[in-house]
Every structure is written in structure tokens, then in C-alpha cells.
Amino acid sequence: MFSYWEKKHFFHYDLIVVGSGFVGLSTAIHYKEKHPKARVLVLERGVFPTGASTKNAGFACFGSLTEILDDFWHMTQDEVVALVARRYRGLQSIRRQFGDKKLSYSHVNGYELLEESQLSALDELKGVNKLLHPVFKEDVFSIVKKPEKLGFSDQVKAVVKNKFEGELDPGMYMNSLWKLAQEKGIRILTGVSVCEVQKDAGIVLAEDKVGKVSLEFIATKVAICTNAFTKKLWPDSDIQPGRGLILLSKPVDFEIPWxxxxxxxKGYVYFRQVDGRLLLGGARNRDFEGEKSTDFEVNPKIKSHLEKLATGVIFPGKKIDWDVEWTGIMAFGKIKLPLIQQVGPKTVAAVRLGGMGVAIGWQVGEELSVLLSKM
Ligand SMILES: Cc1cc2nc3c(=O)[nH]c(=O)nc-3n(C[C@H](O)[C@H](O)[C@H](O)COP(=O)(O)OP(=O)(O)OC[C@H]3O[C@@H](n4cnc5c(N)ncnc54)[C@H](O)[C@@H]3O)c2cc1C
Structure with missing residues (x-):
């Protein structure tokens, strides 16, 4: 039961965005920039964004050497270069927009550890640098001269450096998006789970589990930004969920040599240090089928693999005490590009960000706002 005031003021909008991850908020902000008078509402089912944007590892990356080489099996050279360029420009644009301090961005460089079986990648290093030269104007990848100084186990035969990558704090990035959305007068309602989007009519049906009520919002335009959870609202979409696990250790009692x-x-496993702790995640490839899930559970097989890597390869012989673990859900498809398209007369979607949403989320939001403006 809603009051006259609630009915009058809370249910009608020019744009409703479903999902408040990087893409949803970026879409709302870019749209409001173009249409300052538009009434924009973002609906989020969780109290916080509950997908990938605040669950990720905070790598400001665009693809390691072996990942790029792997892409050549499925894509043309031009497509691979365009993908890398898009990610790199995406990273530059969030740094310009919010500033490094507000993102807690640090230009620490990216590295890839190679085992014996991957050493052939080094033969391709020069060629990949040449191919990427139009984007970076300099060599991206180089071989680390004395990798043994980094203290990894002797399973690591070579280390490749990427001088254009860095790291940020995803919570700080989300804080910056929230602040900007607030400054622009965007309304964000949390704890509202959208059950259906009527794509022709701009009707958004949702439920408030606390108030135990059904809600019917009406908008001139609707944007679906629900990434891995999109099938519920757009069943035909080519989206496969992919869960990711992250383990964070307690502060270590030794000096980290890197x-x-x-x-x-091949990029499936990643690690960095955060506040003197080891952040280690990934390894979805150890159980691809098991990880095609939207449940935020920890897969014991993957957890045990990561724990072994920590003390067997990253800090050989050292004791690691784990402190926090969490999972997040990514979205993948047949190709590595996000889906940005109109899905009905009044509805668009921008979903399937893969493992690169930190880099491309803001730009994807801008592209979706352009599409919305043309409708
Ligand atoms: C473990 C992990 C590590 C990662 N590491 C990195 C990294 O280091 N670098 C990088 O670039 N990328 C990384 N990623 C990927 C990156 O986090 C994602 O690509 C990005 O966050 C996707 O943003 P999004 O807004 O599209 O989706 P999401 O952040 O998932 O946002 C979708 C939102 O929609 C909401 N929602 C869903 N359904 C509904 C509904 N029916 N009603 C209302 N709301 C709904 C969800 O609650 C969620 O908040 C990682 C991801 C994971 C899981």
C-alpha cells in the first residue's frame, strides 16, 4: 500500500538503470551529464552493489603477454589490438575523471610469471610490442633481468614486465562513482530486486523484500546493467556467469620482495600486496563447470589450489595466515566484447564485462548513454 505522495513522486522517471555496479552508475552519470534535467533512478537489489564491482582484485590491467597471445587464436590481429586499446583508454579515462588519489591508483607495473612450458611466449614478445606500438608508442612488455630476486619458487622460469599497468582500490572507485552520482542528483535505491522489465512499455517490476511489497516503476527509457545476472531480465542474452574467488592473508611477518x-x-591466477597482506585470486580454470554459477560460494577445490600456490610458488617455505575470503560473479560470452545494445523499443543493455570491468566499465557506461540518447 503506497501513499498518495509516494505514488506521485517516487515511481516515474526519464531513465531507470537496473544494477548499480561500475556500468550502471557510469551509465546514469553519463546520461545525466548529457540530459541534466532528466529524472534518473538506479535500482540495486543489494545494500551494496552485489556482483563484481566491489568484489574484484583492483587490477588496472589490459591483458598479459600470454593472454594476448591466446586471444590471437580466436580473434584477428586488429581485433586484439582494438581490445587492448579500448581497455587502456578506459583506464586512462577513469584516472582523468576521478584522479589517482580518489581511486587510490598506484602505477606499480604489471608482471606475468612464466613456467617452463610457457617460455615460448618470450619468442613472441617483440612481435606483440610492435603490434601494440600504435597504441602505446613504446614497448609494453620486457623481460625482468633477475627474476630470482623476486623470491618465487624455481617453478617460475621467467617474469615479464608490463610498464603500463597499475592497481586501484575498487571500494574507492565505487565511493567516487557514488559521490558523483549524488552530486548530479541521481537517485539510487538499494534493496530493490527487479523481477521483470517490460521492454516495450518501460515498466520495471520489482520487489522490496523488507516492505514485502511489489513495486511498479515507469520510465521513458530503461537500461539493464546487471552483468552476470542478466538472464532473469533478458533470457536470450549470450551470457555465462563465471565466479571468481579472492583470498586475503593477514599482514605477513616478512618483507615482501616485490x-x-x-x-x-594465462591470467587465470592473479596476486598483489594490499596493506602488507597477500591478495590472491582466480583459478577459475581449475573447475570451469563448477564456477559457471551465480551463487556466492567458495569452491574448496579452487581455494586449496590457491593456498598451495601461495606457499609453494609465491612465498615458498613461508607460512601464510588467511584472513578474509570472498567471491564475485563475472559474465562471459562467446566473444570477449561487452554486449551493448538496444533490446526493446524503450530498453537497452550493457552487460558481459568479463574480467576487465575496472578498465572498461566507465566507457561502456558512456557508450550506453549515447545509445540511450539516440532512442
Ligand atoms: C573476483 C573478481 C576479480 C576481478 N578482478 C578484476 C580486476 O582486477 N580488474 C578488472 O578490470 N576487472 C576485474 N573483475 C571484473 C570486474 O569486477 C567486472 O567486469 C565489473 O565489476 C562488472 O561491472 P558491472 O557493473 O557490469 O557488473 P556488477 O558489478 O556485477 O553489477 C551488476 C549489479 O546489478 C545488480 N543486479 C543484478 N540483478 C539485479 C536485479 N534483478 N535487480 C536489481 N539489481 C540487480 C547486482 O546486485 C550488481 O550490483 C573481477 C571480477 C571478479 C568477480
Whole structure:
């Protein structure tokens, strides 16, 4: 039961965005910039964004050497270069927009650990640098001269440096998006789970579990930004969820001999240090099928693999005490590009950000706002 005032003021909008991750908030902000008088509402089912944007590892990255080489099997050279360029420009644009301090961005460089079986990637290093030259104007990848100084186990045969990558704090990035959205007068309602979007009519049906009421919002335009959870609202979408696990240790009682964002196992495993702790995550490839899930559970097989890597490869012989663990859900498809498209006369979607939403989320939001403005 709603009051006359609630009915009059809370249910009608020019734009409703479903999902308040990086993409949803970026879409709302860019749209409001273009249309300052528009009434914009963002609906989020969780108290906080509950998908990937505040659950990720905070790598400001665009692809390791072996990941880029792997992409050549599925994409043309031009497509691979365009993908890398898009991610890199995305990172530059959030740094310009919010400033490094507000993102807690640190330009620590990216690194990739190679095992014996991956050493052939080094033969391609020069070629990849040449291919990426139009984007970066300099060599991106180089071989670390004395990798043994980094203290990894002797399973690591080579380390490749990427001088254009860094790290940020995803919570700070979200704080910056919230602040900007607030300054622009965007309304964000949390704890509202959208059950259905009537794509022709701009009707958004939702439920408030606390108030135990059904809600019917009406908008001139609707944007679906629900990434891995999109099938519920757009069943035909080509989206496969992919869960990611992150483990964070207690502060370690020894000096960490490296700094930077590190990848291994073709980018499936990643680690960095945060406040004197080891942040280690990924390894979805150890159980691809099990990780095609939207449940925020911890897969014991993957957890045990990561724990072994920590004391077997990253800090050999050292004792690590774990403190926090969490999972987040990514979205993948047949190709590595996000889906940005109109899905009905009054509805658009921008979803399927893969493992690169830190880099491209803001720009994807801008692209969606352009599409919305053309409708
Ligand atoms: C463990 C992990 C590590 C990662 N590491 C990195 C990294 O280091 N660097 C990087 O670039 N990327 C990383 N990513 C990927 C990145 O976090 C994502 O690509 C990005 O956050 C996607 O943003 P999004 O807004 O599209 O989706 P999300 O952040 O998932 O936002 C979607 C939102 O929609 C809401 N929602 C869903 N359904 C409904 C509904 N029916 N009603 C209302 N609200 C709904 C969800 O609660 C959620 O808040 C990582 C992801 C994970 C999981």
C-alpha cells in the first residue's frame, strides 16, 4: 500500500538503470551529464552493489603477454589490438575523471610469471610490442633481468614486465562513482530486486523484500546493467556467469620482495600486496563447470589450489595466515566484447564485462548513454 505522495513522486522517471555496479552508475552519470534535467533512478537489489564491482582484485590491467597471445587464436590481429586499446583508454579515462588519489591508483607495473612450458611466449614478445606500438608508442612488455630476486619458487622460469599497468582500490572507485552520482542528483535505491522489465512499455517490476511489497516503476527509457545476472531480465542474452574467488592473508611477518600486480596461468591466477597482506585470486580454470554459477560460494577445490600456490610458488617455505575470503560473479560470452545494445523499443543493455570491468566499465557506461540518447 503506497501513499498518495509516494505514488506521485517516487515511481516515474526519464531513465531507470537496473544494477548499480561500475556500468550502471557510469551509465546514469553519463546520461545525466548529457540530459541534466532528466529524472534518473538506479535500482540495486543489494545494500551494496552485489556482483563484481566491489568484489574484484583492483587490477588496472589490459591483458598479459600470454593472454594476448591466446586471444590471437580466436580473434584477428586488429581485433586484439582494438581490445587492448579500448581497455587502456578506459583506464586512462577513469584516472582523468576521478584522479589517482580518489581511486587510490598506484602505477606499480604489471608482471606475468612464466613456467617452463610457457617460455615460448618470450619468442613472441617483440612481435606483440610492435603490434601494440600504435597504441602505446613504446614497448609494453620486457623481460625482468633477475627474476630470482623476486623470491618465487624455481617453478617460475621467467617474469615479464608490463610498464603500463597499475592497481586501484575498487571500494574507492565505487565511493567516487557514488559521490558523483549524488552530486548530479541521481537517485539510487538499494534493496530493490527487479523481477521483470517490460521492454516495450518501460515498466520495471520489482520487489522490496523488507516492505514485502511489489513495486511498479515507469520510465521513458530503461537500461539493464546487471552483468552476470542478466538472464532473469533478458533470457536470450549470450551470457555465462563465471565466479571468481579472492583470498586475503593477514599482514605477513616478512618483507615482501616485490611490488606490482602479478598474473600467472594465462591470467587465470592473479596476486598483489594490499596493506602488507597477500591478495590472491582466480583459478577459475581449475573447475570451469563448477564456477559457471551465480551463487556466492567458495569452491574448496579452487581455494586449496590457491593456498598451495601461495606457499609453494609465491612465498615458498613461508607460512601464510588467511584472513578474509570472498567471491564475485563475472559474465562471459562467446566473444570477449561487452554486449551493448538496444533490446526493446524503450530498453537497452550493457552487460558481459568479463574480467576487465575496472578498465572498461566507465566507457561502456558512456557508450550506453549515447545509445540511450539516440532512442
Ligand atoms: C573476483 C573478481 C576479480 C576481478 N578482478 C578484476 C580486476 O582486477 N580488474 C578488472 O578490470 N576487472 C576485474 N573483475 C571484473 C570486474 O569486477 C567486472 O567486469 C565489473 O565489476 C562488472 O561491472 P558491472 O557493473 O557490469 O557488473 P556488477 O558489478 O556485477 O553489477 C551488476 C549489479 O546489478 C545488480 N543486479 C543484478 N540483478 C539485479 C536485479 N534483478 N535487480 C536489481 N539489481 C540487480 C547486482 O546486485 C550488481 O550490483 C573481477 C571480477 C571478479 C568477480
Amino acid at each position: 611490488k606490482g600486480t602479478f598474473h600467472m596461468d
